[in-house]
Amino acid sequence: MERVFVYGTLRKNERNHHLLKDCKCMAEQAWIYGTLYDTYNNYPTMTLHENDKVYGEIYEVSKSQLNQLDLLEDYVPGRKNNLYERVFRKVYTDIGEEEVFVYICNRPELLQEEVPYGDWKLYRMLKNPHQTVSYLAYGSCMDDDRFKLAKVDHYFNKVIGVGVLQGYSMKYLYSAQDGGRADILEDGGETEGILYELPFEAISYLFKREGFYSKCYRPTFVTVKADGKLHEDVLTFHVYEKKEESAPPIHYATEILRGSKGRVSEGYFKKLQLDLKRLGVEIDI
Template sequence: MYVFVYGSLCKHQKNHDLLNEAVLYAEQAWTAGSLYTGSSYYPLLIKDDTAVTYGELYEINENSLEHLDFLEGHTSKEALFKRESALVGTEKGDVEAFVYYWPHATGGTHVPFNDWKVHQMTADPFIYYFAYGSCMDHVRFTEHKVDHLFTELKGKGELEHYRLGFSHHLSDGGRADIIEDTGHSVEGVVYEISENALEYLYQREGVNTGGYRPTVVDLILNDDTLVQALSFTVLDKKDDLTPPLHYASEIHRGGSKYLSPHYMTGIEQRFLNDLPVRDFYDYLQKRSRKK
């Protein structure tokens, strides 16, 4: 059996230890509903077929379910939360899972993006940001006059159990995405940013126009430190599409300063063979001559 969690039971949250016996099935999971703040440390999920709430999906046993029912007040005379079965989306496909809904009126405020982890993280004045696409390249920051917002570089970060995709389709080609996939990893550049940088990134990533959504992921930094970071993932994922040369060049130019030689070789092979970018070989030759 499965359970969808979206608040205090998520990774690094207050009650996550109740899932010690559970197995993470999908870190990127979603179901119909709207998320609101409550009077305590946990959010309230309201049934709403017009909205989507994001969280995590776990495979659990009967013992874990009993603990969760007790925590959520599901078995009490005046039920705090009501457990129901619902369809939960993941990048592996849809799964039927238990979901705890708030069945009462709520006086709280709506949680932006219906993502509690993003809401919690962006409440801090400074946060880590994981760039894995064109935002690794400082040129665009300078052109947009926001380079002063991205001066605190922490170096390379590695996101395990994800792969680099190009699932966001624009008229001139694909754009990068992180797609949950066990056994793979994505390298990128980690910045420490403030709220002003976040506003720029929301605009650049098309967050309000349905391009990408913010998400919180675990990263391994250069010194093997594990940190949480904000990143962006494509909402409407399609099959990988070859990116245009200018975009592939930004990824390569930015990544080559910080990412591992092995990873950069893989990027080059993708743009030469798997998703052949027109004139990318010439670009590599020119860079080689400049060294």
């Protein structure tokens, strides 16, 4: 078995993902040092670059499945005019790093437009403003006080239900001056939150609040279960540079507990309280 990093049409819910439907996803939150480009052919390509990041997923594939990917990427070992080259490079995940295969550009004419932020899914979402967006809040955005203060609460009035995110734990891994902030860590755990349906206009507020442009949190897309249904490509936020877990300030912890009480499951609410207590924060809600 081999492992391969994918960043474009092979990602979950993208048009060529069917080639990986029987493959095990080893990491949804993965990245490599490189620069992503739109080829203007409805698929991206990338080059290796030490100062930029490209986001994607890692899959475990058999030899025959890898051959299918080679065919898709027009790669033949040893051929000079390949569309892509398949190389072995270091890729990073929430729980470590490993060397895997990745397909990189071998034709300069494909490098039509640099994709900002290095995420093909995000790039495509932002090019389609005439849509609603599913969004999972798992931290302070479960509480609506700051929505009201910012006069954006009308964006958040359509709640789908309690969303369950499998494979991730909620921990306080973003380090602010006054303490930790919530993050999701892809470590096999489970996180609950509030699943919203938002108008596209709400995204700019969330990007500003989450510090997207200052590289505090980055948008990412996950699968969430709510009301017995799976919701694909749900927007949520993931810390760029994770630190050691640290206690959040009282005001922030209060928002999380206030926003989740009576909404998430009783067991998960108790877990939130116990996690805060473990970090030395006790609040009576």
